[in-house]
Amino acid sequence: MSDHKSTYEPKTGIEKWLDARLPIIRLGYDSFVDYPTPKNLNYWWTFGGILSLCLGIQIITGVILAMHYVASADLAFNSVERIMRDVNYGWLIRYAHANGASMFFFAVYIHMFRGLYYGSYKAPREVLWLLGCVIYFLMIATAFMGYVLPWGQMSYYGAVVITNLIGAIPVVGPSILTWLQGGFSVDQPTLNRFFSLHYLLPFVIAGVTVLHVWALHVTGQNNPTGVEIKSKEDTVPFTPYATIKDGFAMILFLIMFAVFVFFAPDALGHADNYVPANPLQTPNHIVPEWYMLPFYAILRSMVFDIGPIPSKLIGVVLMFAAIAVIFLLPWLDTSKVRSMRYRPVMRWFFVLFVITCVALGWCGGKLPTDMVFSMGTDSHNNPIGLSVVLLSQILTAYYFAFFLIIMPWIGLKEDPLPLPASISEAVLAGQKH
Ligand code: HEM
CATH class of the missing domain: 1.20.810.10 (Cytochrome Bc1 Complex; Chain C)
Incomplete structure (x- = not known):
């Protein structure tokens, strides 16, 4: 913490000499030893x-x-x-x-x-x-x-x-x-x-x-x-x-x-x-590569134009927005409580969010024409069921809803569990069980 006073005491002559000129050992000690x-x-x-x-x-x-x-x-x-x-x-x-x-x-x-x-x-x-x-x-x-x-x-x-x-x-x-x-x-x-x-x-x-x-x-x-x-x-x-x-x-x-x-x-x-x-x-x-697949799924989920805006452009914008929205997180979360340990409602939306990201990754690795599950074909021979594209669209909607709607909204509505008075109190309470 910033108000933590340095406790480093140079012992040898060389340490004292260096400490008066470039207190790099002090920095390392205060950051990674006594911190x-x-x-x-x-x-x-x-x-x-x-x-x-x-x-x-x-x-x-x-x-x-x-x-x-x-x-x-x-x-x-x-x-x-x-x-x-x-x-x-x-x-x-x-x-x-x-x-x-x-x-x-x-x-x-x-x-x-x-x-x-x-x-x-x-x-x-x-x-x-x-x-x-x-x-x-x-x-x-x-x-x-x-x-x-x-x-x-x-x-x-x-x-x-x-x-x-x-x-x-x-x-x-x-x-x-x-x-x-x-x-x-x-x-x-x-x-x-x-x-x-x-x-x-x-x-x-x-x-x-x-x-x-x-x-x-x-x-x-x-x-x-x-x-x-x-x-x-x-x-x-x-x-x-x-x-x-x-x-x-x-x-x-x-x-x-x-x-x-x-x-x-x-x-x-x-x-x-x-x-x-x-x-x-x-x-x-x-x-x-696997670590980019969720964003790839978001990109490919856009298969329709919106008015004059071509689907490709919407896909690109959504893909970059999916990364940009992470930057805004500190200002989107309205909750007064930090840890989801004490947020009984938000915790479940978080679990769903993790599942969404994994599922988006799975969709990103499939062909857009693949079906998640198929129930045969209609009279025009079009497949009926849940396509990878449709699933990607649903997951993309949840991805953005999580940040832009659920985070701000649940933060205001949720009743958090009582917080411990201090870290020590939480640790000692944990030891009783
Ligand atoms: C090269 C990549 C990164 C390195 C080497 C790195 C390193 C670290 C280290 C050493 C800590 C302290 C130990 C810990 O809390 O695990 C830390 C904390 C933290 N990092 Fe990173 N980090 C990286 C990437 C990221 C990314 C991508 C994010 C988020 C977008 C992030 C967000 C945070 C936050 C919020 C903390 C504070 C955690 C806490 O105190 O609860 N870091 N990071």
């Missing part, structure tokens, strides 16, 4: 540390991959195959990087849903949340551009589909598209700029993460009760308590990561990306 941490944090609070680990792994493996990768439309695919076959431990570095992206998104989604459930975005942590949203947006951009680099079929057509969305913007769209692609199609200039930005953005993410953690240390951590720290009794020092717990969670996470890298390295990827990009042969089914 007062709420004593009731559960394992959902270990994902911030896990995310820092993921970022570190992505940067280290990415820099090594870049030493061998060739950003040329003619050579990119083969250079990746060379990394896999000829570079010492190249297969390990590449699989760690490719699966690392999935692990990173898995962790970030848990981190975000944790924030949503415990109301960690509410005052005074709005800036902390906004910086998190910026990181998430940068992660999406970085992952999208990274996926293009191996220049396989899915890389190429993913880039074609997503960049072409910009062309749907009226008037300026086509010019922006040409500028973005560096020409009139996805080609060498596109690959060059994507490689450049894919290398750059992780360092921007690292910079924004520093701001994110800084904002966290100004406001202090939230906790499962959502009740602020009232006294020293409510806290424990970050080290050893949080460091040991974070370390243990990181080890479990690394075991899961290793299972993918060593036993199912291609399970989360797509077989088509092992076919070199061929601009003359469109794959039957173009799908993004």
Whole structure:
């Protein structure tokens, strides 16, 4: 917390000398050793540390991959195959990087849903949340551009589909598209700029993460009760308590990561990306990576024009709005209570929201013509039943309703359960049972 007084005392001569010039050891000590941490944090609070680990792994493996990768439309695919076959431990570095992206998104989604459930975005942590949203947006951009680099079929057509969305913007769209692609199609200039930005953005993410953690240390951590720290009794020092717990969670996470890298390295990827990009042969089914599927489902759910507005434009706007609305969360939630532990009604809408996001992801991976369940055909041979498109539309409606209607409305109407007077009181009450 900001009013926490530094307790660091330099012992050796060198420490005293450095402390008077650049108190960096003091900063580390106050932030990660003596830092007062709420004593009731559960394992959902270990994902911030896990995310820092993921970022570190992505940067280290990415820099090594870049030493061998060739950003040329003619050579990119083969250079990746060379990394896999000829570079010492190249297969390990590449699989760690490719699966690392999935692990990173898995962790970030848990981190975000944790924030949503415990109301960690509410005052005074709005800036902390906004910086998190910026990181998430940068992660999406970085992952999208990274996926293009191996220049396989899915890389190429993913880039074609997503960049072409910009062309749907009226008037300026086509010019922006040409500028973005560096020409009139996805080609060498596109690959060059994507490689450049894919290398750059992780360092921007690292910079924004520093701001994110800084904002966290100004406001202090939230906790499962959502009740602020009232006294020293409510806290424990970050080290050893949080460091040991974070370390243990990181080890479990690394075991899961290793299972993918060593036993199912291609399970989360797509077989088509092992076919070199061929601009003359469109794959039957173009799908993004799993972590983007919910947004892809929202994009494809729009199959009808509204007046003069074409369906494609509506889909694009909705897809970007689905990310933009997350930024507004601190101002959409009207509840005075943070944690959904004490919000008996909102909690169920939250559960439904999580199911909605997973179901949107499932829809995003299906063909738009697929049926969820079919009850035969009508007299014109049209299928009757629930189509993937219809389900996506229903889920998209709930996705937006959750943020724009349910959040503001339930916050005003709901009777929250009584809050504990302090974190200590909640912890001691828990021990009685
Ligand atoms: C590179 C990605 C990220 C890293 C390295 C990171 C790191 C951290 C760390 C170390 C913490 C403290 C430990 C914890 O509460 O788990 C934290 C807290 C937090 N993060 Fe992130 N974060 C990232 C992305 C995000 C995103 C995408 C969001 C939301 C959109 C977000 C929102 C929050 C919030 C609200 C807290 C405060 C939690 C609380 O005190 O209850 N973070 N983050």
